[in-house]
Amino acid sequence: MSRFMSTLVTSADANTGASARGITTGEPEQPRRRTWGEIHAEALTIAGALRAPEEGAGVEPGAAVAILAADPALIAPTVQAVWLAGGSVTMLHQPTPRTDLEHWAQDTIRVLRMIDARLVLLGSPFEQLADVLARHAIPHRELPGLASMAEPLTEPVDVAEDAAALLQLTSGSSAEPKAVRITHGNLYSNMRAMVTRAELDPDTDVLVSWLPLFHDMGMVGCLTVPMAIGLESVKVTPADFLARPLLWPELISHYGGTVTAAPNFAYAIVGKRMARADDGAFDLSSLRFALNGAEPIDPQAVRTFTDAGARFGMRSECVVCAFGMAEVTLAVSFAPLNRGIELDTVDAAELEKRRRAKPVDAESAHARRFAVLGRALPGLEIEVVDDSGNTLGHREVGKLRVRGDAVTPGYLTVDGPLPAQDAAGWLDTGDEGYLADGRVVICGRRKDVIIMGGRNIYPVDIERSACEVDGVRAGNAAAVRQDPGSRRERFAVVLESGVAGDEMAEKALGKEVAARVVDAVGVRPSAVVVVEPGSLPKTPSGKLKRAATAELVHE
Template sequence: MSRFVETLVASARRNSGEGARGLITGEPAEPLFRSWAQVHDNALRMAGGLGEQLRPGAAVAILAADPGLIGPAVQAVWLGGGSVTMLHQPTPRTDLAHWAEDTLKVLKMIGARLVLLGPPFEQLAGVLEDNGIAYRDLAGLAATEAEPLPGPVEVGEDDTALLQLTSGSTADPKAVRITHRNLNANLRAMVTAAELDPERDVAVSWLPLFHDMGMVGCLTVPMAIGMTTVKITPSDFLAGPLVWPQLISKYRATVTAAPNFAYAVVGRRMARADEDFDLSSLRFTLNGAEPIDPAAAQAFTDAGARFGLTPDCMVCAFGMAEATLAVSFAPLRRGLGADVVDAEGLEKRHVAEPVDAEEPRARRFALLGHPLPGLEVDVVDDEGEELADRQVGRLRIRGEAVTPGYLTVDGPQEVQDADGWLDTGDEGYLAEGQVVICGRRKDVIIMGGRNIYPVDIERAACEVPGVRPGNAAAVRLEAGSRRERFAVVLESKQAGSEDAEKALRKEVVSRIVDAVGVRPAEVVVLPPGTLPKTPSGKLRRAATADLVPHR
């Protein structure tokens, strides 16, 4: 068996009987604990119940919300030698016809002939039946009394373990192929960098399991090393964001992770909360998966201070599905680190020159740490020549955790060059060896010979009262032309009121001009819940640009 599967089996053997660690689900209503040994036994039964539908090399898709069903299901697939694909989940706002069209395209692309369907998505069985896709009821499979699989089947290190769907904005789907070797390398690197100790650490997570940070970081890693993890669903979090600190308090959690927007939301809620949380146990609070706003991260730790949260627990990170999950972690026990640089040098000369934080045109970026063990990061120019420290260019990664390629609708696609480097698509630099990301290269706005990063515009817009935090997008217009412009599309409860919108636009323009020295060609105000986003909550800039009126 692969080294990754060996870790799953070893974790199960260590965690049976008194003092066993495992998976806690059902919070906040009906908490249920299952040891990793019980999860493993359930997985063997589920694998046995799948019979000939699960065989080495089989691509199995899963559409379910309950982590208590998903946990043993993914392990069952791995024990049976198959690969797992977590399908993107429709929401109440999703057009089911479009979702079905996209999902069928995904299933064809990955060659899946089986879908494990769990609550609350059973009503989609008809869509699968109409299109000849076999499915199994996941809840029924979990209750099966079938003969268990005798043991893990043999798989190679370079066999596929996970097909992680990307969150791109294009119409055609793409899946990152993660091998057993990739998973083993990255999980061990994360354990080392985060100093995870399964006997001491407890994780709490609400992240979706169709996203790499939720699936790999907050389920697979605890399952593999035998660390207790408390898993709730994203809908539980969205229904009441303070459930997150409540569970951290209840279980004395030491580890958690989320994208920046969640820290911003919970930081504001905690600042005015009357509840008596106890966050003193947290030592590793990972912030990643989207651009990090140092001010929002600082606001979270400040709000948590009265509940015992230590400011040095925040760990900013750089990750991507193409690296399995994690590329770099900021140093532990140092708290939020930021690099303050001169805006003119960054935009015109592509050099990150340190300046005093009080400088009027200073730019502040989160320091994302050094590469994890087994990974390399470098920065190159457009000709592929390596750049020196603090020179801005294209970020590349290389190492054992890096995917060999994608599955696309047009077939497999390799992503590494002859020397093993993968172009991340990000623009950034190294600051004394720490990774700093300025933005996605395809989103950079070029005006008057300056490189202007959307994140700076969006932060300025979100400072305006009335703009929903984290819900502003700066998009390029006439990209690549001699007269490139940009627009800002934002959400506000003031949408629909002509006078309120006019005042809001005026203030947004003023803040943006103060921040970056250029004016948006247009400010579009939309009602809440309108901005196009990926299934994992990231802004879809290409789709957002389509909402800007042509003038």
């Protein structure tokens, strides 16, 4: 049995009592708490059904099993059941009320064929998609009642360290599906490293999360880790959060949450809403670890959150900035605990023209500020190299790459397997950045960097300046390259605003945004495009899809 499975089973056995650690789901309407031991017992029964050929499932060791469900109460035992049965888990991207189901089915069929899925397990609220899957001859079972159809598995199926545990669908801008192959060894290594660096204590910590379980931060960080170490957890859905963002601090207050995690945009949204809340509405004094990752970190958004939270007893030091990616299971680096956000302020000209991060005074008019993302987690190495692969030194900007036990061996693609590491074990992260005293600083995605007049201009600087203009939805502006790689490379800004459709208001907003961008980076955008709220193309995890966004710019 893999080390990860042994940890999972041992923790479940230790958490069988009524007061033992567990997971609460169903908030805010119908909260229900179960111990991890109870989750394990249910998982054994589901695994028995999955392994029983007479029940129509017959999952064999090594088989890929896809799950399409939103209810964490169903997902938690089902994920564990697939592992107990010796299979790998793929969380399918979920259709929304606006999704064209036939297009979704076509995309899903490509994914299922790519991972060679043997079975799709359907749960609430997606049971109605059974007919869609049936029309395309996709084997599937509905989760409600599956646990009652067979005898519990007597013992977990033995799996090797290099066996696949997760096939994590990537959420990049490409139309071609791709799955990151995470092994049991990868999962165990990164899990232990995160527990160590975050100083997670199953006896005292309480995790509160709304993150989607089809994304690596939600699946690995906010379900798998708590389930494996017996961490008390409260789990709601992204739909719950989006319907009422203040549910998040309400749950932290009610359950004494000590640990949480979210992308930058969520901290911005909740910070603004908490600022308008009544005194005494929340008690956030218990929060000690609020991870900010999965997208570029905006210092202003963090300050909005911590300033608003201070009125409710929250310490600004609780915010922990992080660097992570699915290819490294989840986490690459964490900033130190109890420091809050730390910024590195560097000379803009040195950065853009000479590719050096030269420190300058925080009040300098020609400065760029980046969040410091800490040192590599135990078991991982990070280095910066130039285009020829030569290792760069302190504060020299180049390609970031990582290697270690948590790094995936490769991808599954529609054209077959694809290795992720080079001959020396290094994974190219696709990010551009530098190391400052061994601590990671990311400037941006290499493919998104705008090159004009010999300068490397980072989209995040443009986007943050655009979002400072009244009328632009926070976190909903995108800078996109035009004519990339040519001598006339340019960029446009696409932003969401409530004034979309009002020609005069759009024109006025565009002028103000363009002026603000010029002040920030010294270059004027070729166009400012205003679209309705909710129009910017995003991945299932909420990241901007820049290639698709560029199509909204009409010459």
